[in-house]
Amino acid sequence: MDGERHKAAENFSRAAMLLIRQGQEQRAASLVPVLGTLDPALAQKVQEALAHSPEDRGYGSEDRY
Secondary structure, eight states: OOHHHHHHHHHHHHHHHHHHHTTOHHHHHTTHHHHHHHOHHHHHHHHHHHHTSOOOOOTTOOOOO
């Protein structure tokens, strides 16, 4: 993997994990396909995090646990 693709994969992964922490699992899941083309191992980590996250509260949800 070249340097630019590696940086892109890391950034997509970081964004997905942040979205998961914010309760926006659907948005995070939308990043998995492109992440999978860049770095399948990072895509798998995001999918595992999604599988263990609470239910999606939706885009822009103001309700926080």
